[in-house]
Amino acid sequence: MRTLRNHFDLLLFLVSLILLGAGAVGWSFGVHRWESLCWVAATVLGMVVSVAWVVGSLRERKLGVDLIAVLALVGALAVDEPFAGAMITVMLASGRLLEARAASRAQRDLSVLVERAPRTARRVDPDGILEVPVDEVRRGDHLLVGPGEVVPVDGHLTATAVLDESSLTGESRPIDRIAGDTVRSGSVNAGSPIHLVATSEAASSTYAQIVRLVEQARAGSAPFVRTADRIAIFFVPFTLALAGAVWLLTGSAVRVVAVLVVATPCPLLLAAPIAVMSGLSRSARVGVVIKGGDALERLAKGRVLILDKTGTVTKGEPEVIEVVTGDSAWNSEELLRWAAGLDQVSPHVMAASIVKAAHRRGVALQMPESVTEEPGYGIEGRVDGHLIRLGKAAWILTDGTPDWMGGARRRAALNSWLTVFVSVDGLPGGVILLEDPIRPDARRMIESLRSAGITRTVLLTGDRSDIAQSVGTLVGVDFVQADCDPAGKVRQVEAEATNGSTIMVGDGVNDAPALAAAGIGVALAAGGATASSETADVVITGNRIDSLAEAILIAQRSRTIALQSVVVGMGLSLVAMVVAAMGYLPPAAGALAQEGIDVLAIVVALRALTPGHRHTVTLPxxxxxxxxxxxxxxxxxxxxxxxxxxxxxxxxxxxxxxxxxxxxxxxxxxxxxxxxxxxxxxxxxxxxxxxxxxxxxxxxxxxxxxxxxxxxxxxxxxxxxxxxxxxxxxxxxxxxxxxxxxxxxxxxxxxxxxxxxxxxxxxxxxxxxxxxxxxx
Incomplete structure (x- = not known):
């Protein structure tokens, strides 16, 4: 539908411009019948589309400025001023085309969510394992979920399991679950095959609810309201009143038409979209893609910033912070080399972090031999002649955990760190501690956003309360909400709307509903395209969160310049209307004067392309x-x-x-x-x-x-x-x-x-x- 409208707007502009030009050619050669025919055709074309626009506005119970254009076009034909009518048609067509291009926004879709949602499930029946459509799963069915597969419906476990719940909570750490624990659909089996008993059907499962939350939030989003429509509430009645007064006082239809011609609000239709387009271009240069003029306007109005913790305030991937060796016979350099060497062949997210840590220290790694992996427990193999085991303490140690390892485990639990235990030739070797660190520039980012107009900052996370509060304190937010699932994030976003227009920043599938529910959704897409970037109104394409402050400033400046261009254009139009009412500006000259006003308004609007104030310090x-x-x-x-x-x-x-x-x-x-x-x-x-x-x-x-x-x-x-x-x-x-x-x-x-x-x-x-x- 949007593509058809864009094609129609372009066709309308080209046809009206051709008719205007053809009439001008006839006028220059003195072929007055051809001249009149072309200009009248252009005027009639403008009348038809303007009437259609007016009808559409009335159906939406809005009084649009297109009504003035209809009256001006009818009047131009009535007083035999077809040139003025043709000019009005070209102005309307060009304004409509520019506005459509500026306001066009990327369609939100649920393709990522839909593609990821499981379509089949493996049901355990007396006759064996049967693969069935997920819609056929019923409460009480026994299901089998293989390694790496998505849990199809909610259920409870019949044995221990290791789950990746990042799509639901945003937290990157694998979760250990015991028999009897509830497992939610959308979780990924990060260990060995698991068995569960379904407690819901697909339509009422957790993952299906995420999809519905996005759809509901999208349905509740306000449509784009043009600046022209807002001003029309006052401008249209004023124009009609002035034209009526001119008719009553002078009885001159030509003066009435002249007033309507110069009142045709092309500065509203041209200048404001150009300022918006310029703002979109400027924001793209700082690594922020804003999906249309509506999103830019809402971003400029944002006052409450809501941040998901993982991947936005923190880096979103674990990093090695320490290798604890205690009283083992090996130093941390050796343990890191052996652990990273073994982890080169493991797909686990923490394995990648350990290998990365070794590379950054310049450690030369050897390829392991005789590697075996126990999903959910650990990996073992030979590196540099030693039998190395990495994973959980209970798996790598058979004779109990030494006190120093227990101390490392307590430190990790206190700080919400991840632990990887290491054994060498069957003996305790060390503990590798990892954390998802806070971005070094997080606090400065918050300060930059405050100076850009943000009055309240909120941190949301699925992590436990004490860890969430410590992160919130370090980065300087105003409020922290812990233990949030996707529905909880949506509720918090809706509650914060009472404090001002909301901006939600997230980077995961679990953030998609909250992004759609917020006044403006901002996705961090440095890690790749996700449902969050599809749902969001604004996408940060790099890894610089502070660029959002730049984008807000650009949006505010573009909105201000758009309003300035409208004020300048409409102010001059009002002056021209008075001059036309006094009889000093005939319709044809008024149409040309209106074009001059349009050019000036556009020049004002183009200032949005120039750089404004920046928060960042540029290093020579x-x-x-x-x-x-x-x-x-x-x-x-x-x-x-x-x-x-x-x-x-x-x-x-x-x-x-x-x-x-x-x-x-x-x-x-x-x-x-x-x-x-x-x-x-x-x-x-x-x-x-x-x-x-x-x-x-x-x-x-x-x-x-x-x-x-x-x-x-x-x-x-x-x-x-x-x-x-x-x-x-x-x-x-x-x-x-x-x-x-x-x-x-x-x-x-x-x-x-x-x-x-x-x-x-x-x-x-x-x-x-x-x-x-x-x-x-």
Missing amino acids: PTDAALTERLFAEHAAVLPVVEQIRVVADSIDTDSASLARARDLLQRIESELLPHEHAEEHDLYPRMDELMSGPHATAALSRTHAEIDVQAARLHRLLGEISGDVAGAADVTELRGLLYGLYAIMRLHNAQEEEGLFSLLRRNGRIAPTGVAKTAP
Whole structure:
């Protein structure tokens, strides 16, 4: 339907322009019958389509400005001014065409959701396993779901299972379920084949509800309302009143027609769409695709920002943060090399993270041999002559879990981290800790959005409350709602609508209903096309969330310029109407004057193509290269920071503990401090110039001074300990000093990544992120 309308608008414009031109050719050669025939035909054509537009507006109970065009066209024929009528038809056709192009938006469709929805299920019958259409599944049926398959209907498990519920909750971690637990349709079997008993039919299952939520939210979306229609409420009655007054006072039909001709609101139909189109073009340049003028207008009005946690505030994929070795015989570098070597052949999402961590540390990997994998439990194989096992603790360890492994597990549970246990030749080797880290630029992104007009920020997540609250505090949102499923997200979006026009940002299938329910839906599509990008009104094509602030500013500026162009055009039209009413502007001249007004309004509208205010700091090439080099050094010394904690945890009075502490001091003085000094002397002065003035990095400089002081104290304390044995008091002092230095370094690094090194991402520079912070 939309394609047919676009073709019709283009055809109307071409035909009206040809008729106008053909009449002009007849006029120039003195062929007045041909001239009149062409211009009258153009006028009649304009009358027909204008009447159709008016009828359509009346059916929607709206009084459109097209009514003025109908009266002007009829009047032009009545007073024998066909040229004016032909000009009006061309103006209307061109305005309609531009408006259709500007307001055209990508159709929301459910293709991704529909394609992913299971169409068959494997039912376990007395005669065996039978594959049936999913619509034939009934409550109480016993079903079999193979590895990697989507659960077709809701049910409860008859045995343990490992499920990927990211399409429902947005959380990337696999979930362990025990017999009797409820499993929802749309989950993916991430382990061995599972058996379940259906508790719903396909039409009432969780996944089907997601599809319906999207459809309902789409149905409730307000249609695009043209600027012209809003102004018409006042402009149409005023024009008719003025034309009526001219008729009563002068009795001149020519003056009445002249008033109607110059009142034809082409600035409304031309200038505003051009400003909108310019805004769409500008936003695309910053990596944000806005699907049409309606979406741009709603984005400009957005005041409440609602963020899904995973993939928007966090990176959306786990990263290795530490390799805990405890009292095992192998160091973390060896364990990471062996684990990554084995994981090269595993499709698991955490395997990819471990391999990536090893590559970023420059670790050379060997291909494993004799690899076997137990879905949902782990993987084993031979690497570098050792039998390596990775996976759950109960699977890799047969003689119980050592205390140090239990401590690592408790730390992981406290911080909502993922754990991968490692055994070497049947002995406990280590624990690899992974997390979905907060984006370094998340807090700055929130601040940029506030300065762009956002008055309230809300964080939604399927994670538990304590973890969600800590993330919300770190990024600086106003409100956090945890334990959200798709329906809960929709309810929260609807509730936030009372606080202002809502903007929902998400990146997963589970976010699609909330995106459709919000005033404006924004999808992050860096990870690939999903149902969220299909449903959303705005799609961020890159991985820079802060570009949304730029897009909001562009939308606001485009909307302002569109209104300015309308005001300028309509203001001049009002002046021309008064002049025409006084008899100084005949219809033909009025049509030409209206064209001049149109050109001026378009020039005003084209200002939307020029750059406006930007939030981002642009790094000159030399400064970008310096920042990139120091960020690479920053990533390289992160293992030294993690080693501080490892040494603090294991410090004791024995000679081995003191040796580790002295080795750590040597690395701090030879690797860590030179890097911090280079930042202080080379990077910070340039950042002060580029950012907010001479004190922009003052707090970071103060932290550098504190790091120097703590390192000097550590040097003094170790120097004062004579021999290879430390006293209990020395150990207490040393442990406190190390923990304090570790806390300072973690905070300092987070501030640098958030404030300085995030400039690399906003300037499109490629920089290493998520470096594996393992302690040797």
